[in-house]
Each structure stands twice: as structure tokens, then as C-alpha cells.
Amino acid sequence: MKRYLPTLISGLVLLAGLLLYIHCFQVATYEVALVKTFGKVTRVVNDSPELEPDAREDGLHLKWAWPIQEVDKLDLRKRTLEDRFDQTTTKDNKQLIVEAYLVWRIAKPERFYKATVNGDEKLAADRLQGILRTHKSTAFKAHDFDDLINTDPESLKFSAIEQEIRTKVQADAMAQYGIEVIEVGVKRLGLPEKTTESVFELMKNTQARLAERYRGEGESIAKGIQARAETDRDRILAYANRKAKEIRAEGDAAAARYYEVFSKDPAFAMFLRELDFLKETLKDTTTFILDFDQRPYSLFRTGPSLPPVAADGPKP
Numbered sequence: 001m002k003r004y005l006p007t008l009i010s011g012l013v014l015l016a017g018l019l020l021y022i023h024c025f026q027v028a029t030y031e032v033a034l035v036k037t038f039g040k041v042t043r044v045v046n047d048s049p050e051l052e053p054d055a056r057e058d059g060l061h062l063k064w065a066w067p068i069q070e071v072d073k074l075d076l077r078k079r080t081l082e083d084r085f086d087q088t089t090t091k092d093n094k095q096l097i098v099e100a101y102l103v104w105r106i107a108k109p110e111r112f113y114k115a116t117v118n119g120d121e122k123l124a125a126d127r128l129q130g131i132l133r134t135h136k137s138t139a140f141k142a143h144d145f146d147d148l149i150n151t152d153p154e155s156l157k158f159s160a161i162e163q164e165i166r167t168k169v170q171a172d173a174m175a176q177y178g179i180e181v182i183e184v185g186v187k188r189l190g191l192p193e194k195t196t197e198s199v200f201e202l203m204k205n206t207q208a209r210l211a212e213r214y215r216g217e218g219e220s221i222a223k224g225i226q227a228r229a230e231t232d233r234d235r236i237l238a239y240a241n242r243k244a245k246e247i248r249a250e251g252d253a254a255a256a257r258y259y260e261v262f263s264k265d266p267a268f269a270m271f272l273r274e275l276d277f278l279k280e281t282l283k284d285t286t287t288f289i290l291d292f293d294q295r296p297y298s299l300f301r302t303g304p305s306l307p308p309v310a311a312d313g314p315k316p
Contacts, residue, residue, distance in 0.1 A: 022065040029058045032074045032109040034119075037064070047109055049076040049180075074112065074119050078105045078182065081128055085190065088137045094145040097190035100136050102169065104128060108178025115177045124177060128169075131176075132184070135168040148189065151207070162186060 027033045027045050035043035045057045063069045082101045089095055106112045116124045139161050140148075147157040166184035173179040 023062055025061055025063055025071045027058050027061060027073070029056070030075060030077045032076055032106070033061070034072045034074070034109060034113055035063055035069055036072065037069050038067075041110055041113065042069075044109055046076070049105055049107065072113070072119055074106055074109050075121075076106055076109075078103055079121075079125075081125055081132070082187065083129055083132055083136070085188075086133055086136070087192070088140050090140055090145045090148070091142060092144045095192045096140060096145075096148070097192065098136060098140065098186060099188040099190075100132055100165070101185055101187050102128065102132055102181055103183040104173065104179050104181050106178065107174065107180035111178030124179065127177060128173060128179065128181075131169055131172050132165070135165050135172075136186075138168075139164045158186070 025033060032047060032049075033045040034041050035045070037043075045061060063071060080101060080103050083099060085097050085099045087095060087097050112124065113119045116127070142164075143157060143161060146155060147161070150156050162185055166181070169184055170181040173181045
């Protein structure tokens with residue numbers, strides 16, 4: 001008996017391990033487990049990716065052996081779906097080639113499991129691609145080409161178009177398949193060759209019209225500046241001429257008074273002018289070599305040529 005005891009123990013351990021394998025299942029932190037009893041889902045372990053850590057049921061769980069119960073598992077991690085290039089048109093009938101993408105994960109495991117035939121993720125990806133393509137085409141058809149490609153950044157509506165697609169895809173994916181669409185975006189935007197030529201021609205014509213408009217505005221502003229400058233010039237010249245005439249009239253009047261006084265005694269007037277000249281030329285400390293024969297420096301030798309004093313005038 002002792003000879004068969006190790007074999008018996010090994011058999012019991014193997015049997016216990018087999019029973020444990022049949023009646024237990026493991027749930028990872030990123031998984032949801034759907035326990036089916038006779039083919040119908042009766043229990044869900046980790047039924048949402050948004051559960052708090054203390055509410056999760058990761059680890060080992062018990063179940064009845066097959067065929068009474070069986071377990072299917074779904075991956076709750078995020079996935080990326082990239083759509084292939086798809087041709088569509090804009091509201092103004094311009095051809096576009098658009099490649100989009102989305103990020104998704106399972107949010108409602110039971111709904112997803114039933115809608116995708118026992119959780120077939122490839123089928124789910126195909127259905128999501130169809131939803132994305134439908135709403136992508138609808139969104140671009142509702143906008144003109146200038147909303148997508150424009151030299152004016154404020155006229156672009158690319159972000160608004162992405163938001164439109166995201167909102168509609170999120171609603172349909174959740175309602176139909178229990179899928180949460182986290183992000184939707186346009187990866188690449190292309191143009192067919194024919195459309196590219198027409199777009200370049202349209203952009204060239206648009207830039208030409210803008211240049212012509214700006215040129216016209218510039219010429220109008222330049223004419224306005226020139227007109228104001230000419231008006232200011234004429235006003236300044238008129239004021240200057242009027243002021244010059246006034247000054248000239250005052251000068252003529254003053255000169256007339258001086259001439260009237262000096263005409264009574266020309267020699268005395270000349271003497272005063274010569275004195276003024278000497279004061280102006282000799283006011284600084286300067287060495288001069290003078291010719292006393294030349295007026296007014298001859299005054300230093302001869303003195304002024306004054307007219308004789310009347311007999312009844314003052315005596316020296």
C-alpha cells in the first residue's frame with residue numbers, strides 16, 4: 001500500500017487541478033468576463049472599463065463546468081481603427097480623398113457581445129468603419145471646399161467638421177454596439193489630379209482678385225493722402241505769402257521812415273551806417289591789417305565828414 005501512496009497522491013493532485021481548471025476562470029485587469037449558463041449570459045465580471053479599482057473583480061472566479069456554464073472574455077483596452085482613403089465630394093461639388101481614424105473601446109459588454117455575434121471584434125471593426133465612412137461623407141458634403149483649404153485661417157472649419165463626425169459616430173456606435181468612440185480625426189486629405197488643377201486655378205484667381213482689391217484700396221488711400229497734402233501745402237503757402245506781405249509792408253513802412261529822416265542829413269546817415277559796420281566787424285578780439293584810405297576805416301585817420309555847425313549852434 002505504501003508503495004502506491006505517491007501515485008495515489010499524484011492522481012488526487014491532478015484530479016484537483018483538473019476540477020479547479022474546469023470550475024475556475026481568471027479575469028485580467030483589462031478584461032470583462034461574460035458567464036453564460038446554457039448559452040445565455042447570466043453574469044458579467046467587470047462590466048465597465050470605468051469601474052473604480054475597489055469595485056473591480058480581477059482575479060480568480062468560480063463557475064459550473066461545461067456544458068452548464070462557459071465564459072467568454074472581451075478586451076476593454078482602447079483600439080485604433082484607420083479608415084482607408086475614401087473619395088467624397090464637398091457641397092460645391094469638389095472631389096476629395098479623405099482618410100480618417102477613430103479610437104474606440106467596449107463600454108457596454110453585453111450589448112457589444114450580442115450585436116457583434118458573440119463579441120467578434122473583426123465584425124465590430126467593419127461595422128465601425130461603415131459608420132465612420134457614412135458620417136464622414138455626410139459631413140464633408142455639408143461644407144464648401146473653402147471651409148477646408150483657404151489662405152485665411154479664420155475661414156477654415158476643419159475642426160468643426162471633425163467634431164460633427166465625432167458626435168454622430170459616437171451616438172451610433174454606442175446605441176448600436178455598446179462601443180465608446182473616444183476620438184475621431186481626419187488623418188489625411190487629398191485631391192484628385194483634376195481637382196488639384198482646378199483648385200490651384202481657383203486659388204490663383206482668388207489671390208489675383210484680392211491683390212486687385214488691395215491695390216485699388218491702396219491707390220484710393222494714396223490719392224486721399226496726396227489730396228490732403230496738397231490742401232495743407234496750399235494753406236501753408238497762402239498763410240506764408242500773406243505773412244510775407246505783412247512783414248514786407250511793415251519793413252517798407254519802417255524803411256520809409258528811416259529814409260525820410262536820413263534824407264534830411266545824408267552825411268550823418270552815412271556816418272551812422274559806417275559806425276554800425278565798424279561795430280559789427282570789430283566786435284571780437286581780432287587783429288586786422290587795415291587800409292585807412294578805404295571807407296569806413298578812413299574814419300580812424302580823418303574822422304567823420306560832418307557838415308559845419310550853424311553860427312547860432314552850441315560852442316565846443
